[in-house]
Amino acid sequence: MTDRSLTARNYAMGVVALLLAFVVFIVPFLFVAINAMKTAPDAAQLDFSLPERWVFWENVVTTVQTRDYALLLAYWNSTLITVCAITILVIFGAMVGFVIQRRPSPVSRFVYVLILSGLMIPPAVVPTIWVLQGINLFKTLQGMILIQVAYGLGFTVLLFRAFIATIPRELDEAAIIDGAKPWQVFFRVVLPLLKPVTVTVIVVQSISIFNDFTHPLYYLPGRDNVTVQLTLYNFQSQFASQNNLLFMNILLITIPPLIVFVFFNRQIVAGMTSGAVKG
Amino acid sequence: MTRKSAYPYWFFIPAGVIFAILFIVPTVASFYFSLTYWDPFEARFAGWDNYVQFFSEPFLVRGVLNTLFFAFLTSALKTGLGLLLAVLLTSGIFAQGFLRSVVFFPVLVSTIGVGLLFQELMHPTQGAINVALAAIGIDGPGWLVNPKLALFSVALVDVWRGVGLATLIYIAGLSTIGPEYYEAARIDGATRWQQFWRVTVPLVRPATNTVIVLSLIGGLRLFDLIWAMTRGGPGFSSDVLASVIYKQYQAGFWGLSTAGNVILFLMIAAIVAPLAWWLNRRELEA
Numbered sequence: 001m002t003d004r005s006l007t008a009r010n011y012a013m014g015v016v017a018l019l020l021a022f023v024v025f026i027v028p029f030l031f032v033a034i035n036a037m038k039t040a041p042d043a044a045q046l047d048f049s050l051p052e053r054w055v056f057w058e059n060v061v062t063t064v065q066t067r068d069y070a071l072l073l074a075y076w077n078s079t080l081i082t083v084c085a086i087t088i089l090v091i092f093g094a095m096v097g098f099v100i101q102r103r104p105s106p107v108s109r110f111v112y113v114l115i116l117s118g119l120m121i122p123p124a125v126v127p128t129i130w131v132l133q134g135i136n137l138f139k140t141l142q143g144m145i146l147i148q149v150a151y152g153l154g155f156t157v158l159l160f161r162a163f164i165a166t167i168p169r170e171l172d173e174a175a176i177i178d179g180a181k182p183w184q185v186f187f188r189v190v191l192p193l194l195k196p197v198t199v200t201v202i203v204v205q206s207i208s209i210f211n212d213f214t215h216p217l218y219y220l221p222g223r224d225n226v227t228v229q230l231t232l233y234n235f236q237s238q239f240a241s242q243n244n245l246l247f248m249n250i251l252l253i254t255i256p257p258l259i260v261f262v263f264f265n266r267q268i269v270a271g272m273t274s275g276a277v278k279g
Numbered sequence: 280m281t282r283k284s285a286y287p288y289w290f291f292i293p294a295g296v297i298f299a300i301l302f303i304v305p306t307v308a309s310f311y312f313s314l315t316y317w318d319p320f321e322a323r324f325a326g327w328d329n330y331v332q333f334f335s336e337p338f339l340v341r342g343v344l345n346t347l348f349f350a351f352l353t354s355a356l357k358t359g360l361g362l363l364l365a366v367l368l369t370s371g372i373f374a375q376g377f378l379r380s381v382v383f384f385p386v387l388v389s390t391i392g393v394g395l396l397f398q399e400l401m402h403p404t405q406g407a408i409n410v411a412l413a414a415i416g417i418d419g420p421g422w423l424v425n426p427k428l429a430l431f432s433v434a435l436v437d438v439w440r441g442v443g444l445a446t447l448i449y450i451a452g453l454s455t456i457g458p459e460y461y462e463a464a465r466i467d468g469a470t471r472w473q474q475f476w477r478v479t480v481p482l483v484r485p486a487t488n489t490v491i492v493l494s495l496i497g498g499l500r501l502f503d504l505i506w507a508m509t510r511g512g513p514g515f516s517s518d519v520l521a522s523v524i525y526k527q528y529q530a531g532f533w534g535l536s537t538a539g540n541v542i543l544f545l546m547i548a549a550i551v552a553p554l555a556w557w558l559n560r561r562e563l564e565a
Contacts, residue, residue: 014373021381024439031407032396046405092294103286111291118302120547122500124309124540125524126317126533131305150301153294176285185285213391213503214521218528232391233507243399250392257387265380268387272444273451 036247043244055244063248070223071231071252078228080141082209085148086202089156092149093201094194097160098186102169112161118154125218132219144220148209156201159271163197164190200271203264207257228253306544313541317534329538338515342523343542349434349519350498350550356438357494358487361445366479368446369453379450383443390440394507397436398423426516429509433517437504441497445490452486453479488558492551499547520546 035043038051100108137143213229315322401422409419422432502521511518520543527536
């Protein structure tokens, strides 16, 4: 089992595994891609044949134009929510992780447990809507951004706390002796050193916020507030017979996670496993 | 005079305010609102009525039981398959890195997209799965239209989508087991089978605990995949707590919906907290 050389047996097993992986994991995605390039009647057959007529570009245009360019609006809304929520998460989350790690005390422990409980407890949806209405943030992008911050905080603090433990205390002490204020110690000395874990947080959280369907469904109803995952949902109810456009829509909203996956594979793996194993 | 700490508690405030208002307040308020008849206009105190209704109306009881069935089934499958895949993908087989990516990729794809895709693939007559089964002489079932099978089919898709994360966690766990353990086992004459059960399984225990706990929490809370594939149907046959909460909210029964939320919270707490404690204790003993 520890022999890593490519023996004939490993080669054979690899080929079998490749074939299985192809059928189980790759064929479904090919199905999406092929059907996204078909005409509507052709795609309604639900089969694997190649398109009778290749209409890739026409389908892209039609999908984007549907419902007054809803997909473009959705891309804009989702991007805005993701970028703003992550900016807030990184700064505020790192601040919390920093003090929790550097100042072990009952207060810190209490805050930590409370924030981690957010990883387990399902959000109480209707009371949350009630709160959002009370502060006039229901059905607003600002409200959605703050919701994503609240729900992403547990994971973010978990990762930052673990990483800050690896940064020597002597660094902040040197700055303190030089007369730096606490916020200067944090923003000038510690935060710049958190780059690796910050990249991990950004990558993992951006995928989860961009792919979020449930929370915009509850907290962000309304045509002008559509997000990318909800465009699919609208497609399904409005165009039951246009599978080709439905699949094109899936394809178009899978591009950002795919790009992130190609370029940040290592950070994704680091984030998903470190956060998970220590949780 | 005590010196001011270099690590002031006010650093908690910005995040704390957002978290308190949007997470803690609603969670605490949910206990009160679950005891009311609540609709878009008013909330009247109702005592335990919502809970009584939840445990007496057959379709609501069904939702509670389905939630448990779904969570335990998917958690067990992800744990078992995740470990097997991780062992396979760390054994030095051909194209190992590529295979890891392929298995993991569905984790990153839109859940709604996956749900709609499999809805097409599982179409009873035209769907690719049943067409393929027919080609080898098997009469494929009505995956999503048969009330007895619908929840099970969604569970299979959830495993397809989530097993990559379990595999990833297991791969991280396996990499902490040094080669000397396997060498010692081989010198003692252990077969590969014995090595797996006596070395790998006990030593990969922390990863197993993580996978079980994470997939149980995820399974109990799952909403989007079920909503995309069956909307709880046919009938109420694949309704889970999360879909009941949404349906009752849509129907204007906010109190009943919130009671469902509280039941889900208590169920997760009652299952996951003792389980995590018990698993961690065994980990220390091992």
